[in-house]
Amino acid sequence: MILADDHVMVAEGLGRLVGEVADLVAQVENGKQLVEAVQRLKPDIVVSDVTMPVMSGLEALRQLKAGGSKTRFIFLTVHTEPQLATQAIRDGACGYLLKAAAGEELLDAIRAVMADRIYLTPHITKDVLQTMSRSTDGGGPSLSSRQLEVLRLIAQGKRMKEIAAQLGISVRTVEDHKSQLLAALGVKSTADLVKFAIKQGLVPE
Template identity: 50%
Template sequence: MVAEGIERLLAGTADLVGIAQDGPGLLQLVRREKPDLVLSDVNMPGGNGLDVLKALRAEGDRTPFVFLTMHAEPALAATAMRAGANGYVLKEAAGEELLSALRQVLGGATYITPSLGNPALQAHALGMQELTPKQLEVLRLVAGGLRSKQIAERLGLSVRTVEAHKYTIMQILDVHSTLELVRRAEDLGLLF
């Protein structure tokens, strides 16, 4: 029913090359048809849209990939974007917003439904600076309750370097305290 509604919405705007009923079917469809864009749900029978996206990206496929989902979870959206998604649109916001998102993604932009309301997630979608592996390591240790001196000892860094990493992370995530930093990192799914 959802697929039929989307098909009607896209009529005259795009040519539908196929509808997949499950994850393996979507993967086969994309490989066979080489579409200009993939629109997928996160949850699908026989796997999920994230698994399909990861498989395609691992194969070197760079087809723009947009999730249309009911999951209004910033952490899941951030996970999808880190996996290589180009868009994340909530089903409740479909219609004109979906068409706008698809146009933006086809134009090379990234799109996340604004109603998710997470500035850091929005910044990520718009090309925000990614955290380096060392910054992620420091972030996870901060979230684990370690102080800068303990982190420095564990990582073989100076306390000053740890503090510099923490400051940079706070700037990137647009937070002003350690508590905010940990909460934002949790919201973005950075503490896995």
């Protein structure tokens, strides 16, 4: 894992924290250093601030994705704007959470991304999905209200058992809905499903 943050004391604290769940191979202070470090070390995960000197975390992500990098990005930031979080996911980020909630939530986000899931902090998930819903042109596939409920909860990083308990249905039924969603949206994984849902605004307000 690589950690990118221009605030040294914050980065050192985060470095000690993420060491509980991953091996920290480098710590950088700006987007340019981040791009170079990812290209050299090819880590599985990056935890990055959005706003940094020289080059932003978002621009670093775009450059690396354009170059074919498979490194998964988690953004840890003070920015609560749903539009920024939406843009990060559109650009290929796998996680977005707030520094104010850092701690156990960051470890949860890292575990989720390692398990090939998208992690959006609950503090802004609803606003992000509403932002995308308002921007949709209505041209996406037709989904049932229950499918949309399942999709919304998947987008929040819920597990199958959690979704089943919240909706009062069996885990098998949730899995069936997920399979139908994958087929209807033409995607292959949970991560692809969530990214597609957010990009297309398929989750209602």
